[in-house]
Amino acid sequence: MNTGSRKNWSMADVSGKSTTHRVAIAGGKILLGREAFQLLVEGRLPKGDPLAMAEIAGIQAAKQTPSLIPLCHPISLNRVMIHSVPRPDDHSVEVFCVAEIAEKTGVEMEALTGLSIALLTIWDLTKPVNPALQMTSSRLLYKSGGKSGVWIHPDGLPDEVETILAELEKP
Numbered sequence: 001m002n003t004g005s006r007k008n009w010s011m012a013d014v015s016g017k018s019t020t021h022r023v024a025i026a027g028g029k030i031l032l033g034r035e036a037f038q039l040l041v042e043g044r045l046p047k048g049d050p051l052a053m054a055e056i057a058g059i060q061a062a063k064q065t066p067s068l069i070p071l072c073h074p075i076s077l078n079r080v081m082i083h084s085v086p087r088p089d090d091h092s093v094e095v096f097c098v099a100e101i102a103e104k105t106g107v108e109m110e111a112l113t114g115l116s117i118a119l120l121t122i123w124d125l126t127k128p129v130n131p132a133l134q135m136t137s138s139r140l141l142y143k144s145g146g147k148s149g150v151w152i153h154p155d156g157l158p159d160e161v162e163t164i165l166a167e168l169e170k171p
Helices: 034-042 050-063 108-126 159-169
Strands: 020-031 079-087 092-103 134-144
Touching: 020 108, 020 159, 034 079, 034 092, 050 079, 050 092, 050 108, 079 108, 079 159, 092 108, 092 159, 108 134, 134 159
Parallel strands: none
Antiparallel strands: 020 092, 020 134, 079 092
């Protein structure tokens, strides 16, 4: 190990940035399998309602991001929302996490952390029926604010994200 070229880690200096309204939306999917999906939509999973619990867990996780990811700035979130969409075609649930602030730094990591924990919560409450679950496609879908303005994932936005964005714009 070469200790002579050790990096000195630090948080990004945001003191020169302007405070702007910022939004980030992350999305991902959990594949449940036919039986577990059917029990989920019927509300008959043995550990309770994973979608309701995922909302709470995802919100809590987003608020804890700076304590989980070492170089993230502690920020004061204005809003965090978890939106879950059952997808019968592939027996999955697609989850979206929206994080919103007025700050000098972005909120992408909070959206991704909230998403990850929401998906893991669904996993935890579904695993008694099917331990062969799979989380896929976790990604940042949208961000706005700051000097770079609006960024949209190159694959585009799911319809649900378009709806969420329209709701965020309402007074």
